[in-house]
Amino acid sequence: MEKKFLNLKDIDCYILSYRLSNYVWEIIIKWDYFTKNSIGSQFTRAIDSISANIAEGFGRYNKKDKIKFYRYSIGSLYECLDWNQKSIKRKLITQDEYNFIFENLQKIKPEIYSLINYTDSKLKF
8 A cells, every 4th residue: 555645735725825915915915116016025924924834834744843834824814904994995996805805814724723632643743
């Protein structure tokens, strides 16, 4: 029997956050210079950071390091909730875009916590 190793692209929270980051990018890239340079760059960094931290944690060797980066992704997720709220308040995104981003962030959050719990329970060190 061949052993199957977990692949980054098998992790739901990575897939969801990667797709969401590209969705947000497509919105922000159309904004004017000032808006892109202020809120846009920070929103983009935060949304990109969710999947990037999951990927970095996945590539780490020990459990403690992995979990640290997965927790960083939770922090970035909460930052995105704030930028999403500011974007709708400042009329930079539509209600549908806001809802899509918000709902996906809500789906990603428990997936990251599941990844943390899985990593904590399955890895020895």
